[in-house]
Every structure is written in C-alpha cells, then in structure tokens.
Amino acid sequence: MEHRLNELRRLAAGAANRRTETGIPRVAMVQGAIPEHQLAAVYDPMINLILTGSKSMTVGARTLHYDPATYFVMSVELPAVGQVHPAASGEPYLAVSLTLDAAVLAPLLADLPEPAFGRRADSGFSVAAVTPELMDAWVRMLRLMHEPNDIAALAPAYEREILYRVLQGPHGAMLRDIASPDSALARVQRAIAWIRQDFASPLRIEALAGKVAMSASSFHRHFKAVTALSPLQYQKRVRLMQARQLLVAQGANVTTAAFEVGYESATQFSREYARMFGMAPGRDAARIAARVRAA
Template sequence: MYSVSKHNDFIQLLESLLPEDGLLQTDIAALSLSKVSITSEFACSMYEPSVYFIARGVKEVHLAEQIYTYDASTYMLSSVHLPLSGKITEASQEAPYLALKLTFSLDEIMEVVQESGDAFAQPCTKKCDCALVMGAMDEALLDALIRLVSLLKNPKMISALSPLIIKEVLYRLLDHHPQMFIKQFATMGSYAYRIMQAIRLINTHFAEPLRITEMAHQLGMSNSLFHRHFKKVTTLTPIQYQKKVRLQMARKLLLSQKVDAANASFQVGYASPSQFSREYTRMYGLPPKSDTKHQSDFSKQS
C-alpha cells in the first residue's frame, strides 16, 4: 500500500498538468497522461506494451472472456500488443478520472533482466502465462511515478533523468512477484518470447492471410504448440487475434478517415464486405455505418 498524502500529491500533480479533459502526450516520449470527467462507453483499442496507472477513478477492461477492473490501488500491465475493450466506470466533473500510461520496449525489458542477474531468479508461484496482469500499487512504485511526472515541470532534466526513473519503474514491476512473467517475454528462445514475435508479425501484416503452419515453422514450433501457447498469452487463438486487430483497424479507418465500410473492409484484409459487416456487428454491437454515426453523436455529447 501507500500513504494517503502521497496519493493526494500524485492527484494534485496530475491535475496541475491536465487543466482540461483529454489525452496529453508528454515531453517524455514513453509517458502519456489522461483526464476524463464523465464515464465512458466500451471502446475497443490495441493496447501496446505498457503499464497503466490510475490516480483517481475506475476502469474496466475486457480481454476475450476475461474481465479486469482496476483503480488507484492497482495497475494493469500489458507485455505485448493486445486487442482490448475498456470503459471508464467512475468519473465525474468533481472528481475526474486521472490516469498515466508508460510504454516500454522489449529492449528495455531485456536490459533490466540482464542487469538484474540473479536478483529475480526465484520462480513465480502463480500462473503467469497471460500477457495482461494486475498488480498492487505500493509506496516505492508510486514515489517513482511522482518523480517521473514531476520532471515535466523541469524540462531540462528530462533527457538525463527520465530514462533512469523509467528503468527504476521496470525494475520495481519485475520485482513484484506476480509479474515475474516479464522475464519470460524477455528471454530469447522461450515460448513466450516466440509468441511475442508472432504477435508482432500479425500486427505488422494484419491485412495479409494468416498462414499458421508457416508462422509456427518460422518460430520453431509445431502447429499445436503454437496454438496452445498463443492462447495462453493472449486468451485468443491466432485467427481470433488477427480478426480483432483487423476490426479495430477498420473502425479506426471508419472514424478517422471517413471511408465507407466496403473500402475499410478491403484495406484490412477482408475479401467479403458482407462477412466484414457481420463480424463488425458481432464485435461492436452495431453495423459499421450505424456504429460510426453513434460514435460521432456520442463524441458531440461529450
């Protein structure tokens, strides 16, 4: 746990940097801050390798059939790109939702693991295959976050100090017992590492046909082993994962570029607009055209 006064300091610091609602991409490239004064509907998006902290408010996130809820007492850690849907369930004008996202790369994790030597060699006592986990906030982690965010008020110190504090945060995450799985993802040759490579390939080439046998062979795995470990990490099969990525990319096209549904479906790899429409409706609850209008109307109301 952590002291109430330190938590209040964190809230005041974020409020001073976020005078209005919205997402702030800060001068620290890996760090973004957000403020929202109303609860939200479910929104699907691709969560990159990041750790997500909430200073105030509550968020609910869905990954396949799994439901995760976190608040200021916890954090959410995603070690690979995952297609998630989430909504803010607690926020108001008087007490806006305040959150922080810190992204990291495989290279950064590998550096921390290599430098730690045997410091984190003890085995994990809990199942830690899935790439999305929750952890409990503590005083030391909160203190590091406050020092990192405080650098935004001293820009000349960012280049020298932010990499050190980010590394400290990663060390502390690695030290949190349930999160030992990070080491698996940073260990060359491990099944988790190979699945991460597969995830990267699917995200890079999502519009292309997914050739399971070819990908499994490329990773040095049998089809059955590839399927089993892919689902352990993502809770989805490779085909289900690619479908979610395609539909999210299509939705992004529909909302941001104003393309029609047929055009969006072809751009993300669908050969049949009707199949695209069916699967889009199944995932988002509305056909593409209706969903686009609904999202536009909701944005105007917000």
C-alpha cells in the first residue's frame, strides 16, 4: 500500500497548517503543527485518514491512537482533545478527512443488504486498519483536486465508494446507525444536537430522554456507550470548550466567560476548567495568546 500512500501524500501536499478545504464537498486536509487549543473542540462526524505522522484523540477516559496504517471514524459530534505528531523522519503531520452526512449515507444503505453491516454499533468512535481498497478510493477522490471540472460528476461516486469501503469494515455498524433514525446512536445524536443548541441552560435528563423516546436509564446508558461521557459530562465539556474560545478569541474575562456558558459560580468554573485543561482559565488564555503571537 506504500505507493498508494505516497500518491496521497503528493496529492495533499498543498495543505496549510490548519484545516484546508479542497474544493471537493465535505473533504478537507490539514498539515503541520496545529495550535493546542484548536485540537480541543467538538468534532463533527467524520472519517479521518492520516497520511504522515500520527494523532491521538481523547474522549472522556478513552484515548485512541492512529497513524497511516489506520483510520479513525467519529459518528457523532464529540468534545475531544487531540494531539498531532510529526513522522519519526521529521515530516509534518498530514491528514485528510471526509465529513459524514446522513443524507449521503441513507441512499447507499438502501442499495446494500443489511448483513453487510454487521452488528449494531456500541460506540460512536473507533480506529481500524486501513485497507488497499479504501486507499484506492481516497486516491481517486484526491485526484479531483487537480481536475476541478470533474468534481461535480465524479466526487459523489468516489464518496459513495469511500463510505462503502468503510461499511465493509469494522466501522460498518456505526455508519449504518448514523442513517437509521430509530437506532440508539441516531437518538443520541439528536440529543447531542439539543444539548449543543442550549448548552448554557440546566440539563434535565428525563426531559431530554423523553424527546428521543427513551427511558432515562436507557438514554443514560446508550449516551455513555456512544460518547464515553454521561450527558452531564458532555454538556460540561461543551461549556468549558466554549468558554475557552471566549477567553482566547474574544478576550473575555473569567467571570464573564463562566456566566456566558451557564455557570452560576466563577469559582466552580475555574476549578472545573483547571481540571480539564491543566491550569486556571486566565493563565491558560494568556499562555495560548502568547503562543499565537510567537507563531
């Protein structure tokens, strides 16, 4: 597979030190060192393939590592902390991603027999070994960056092929459940959308469970299985990540940021912020700002 990987690296060589749109719908690239605070974020559902270097993703208490021999799938929006590393040879980190869209998956699922998908998903994120067939599909997709006139006609077919190859592997159950409205994963995804939309308000588990037609105990169990977090832990991480953005990007003070994201006590906010990010919010914001200025 090395020659396929080398071609993908050549095709993606123009990526910048940040997320770079390719001109192909839902396909993006990133290269080089990424600012630490940008790697702690709520990530969209995606397939992520590393071409050079390696990455780790921590969600709750789970940390997954992957490199060019593996790929990562996240099937729901998750607050995660990432770390990227250059290759042992010193080459910068380089990766491509495909954002998952249930509207694209659903017609593909309708064309495939259900036994191809395997059992129901028991998690919303995982890592699997990359296959030659999946690599080939990515090569065809990224070649379109140099043939923009072909994107409208061919990108949908190549996207279907990438999704099909993933459906055939260990992540197949996750992809199926994204587009299955009655699956536990899809119900958790709807609950996540409500939490993110109104993250600053108090979270009432029974009311949220009722919105997705689940009992409170079943909802809590499935939510934690999919996200590795309880609903309250999920909300807390969304609040803290949003507060970090207010502190760094908008220069908000600690008290303002705390109240803006739903905390009633700046002291409690500071304590939980330090537990998540390793230092008090004011010091963390100043450290990040200094690194941005020095970059």
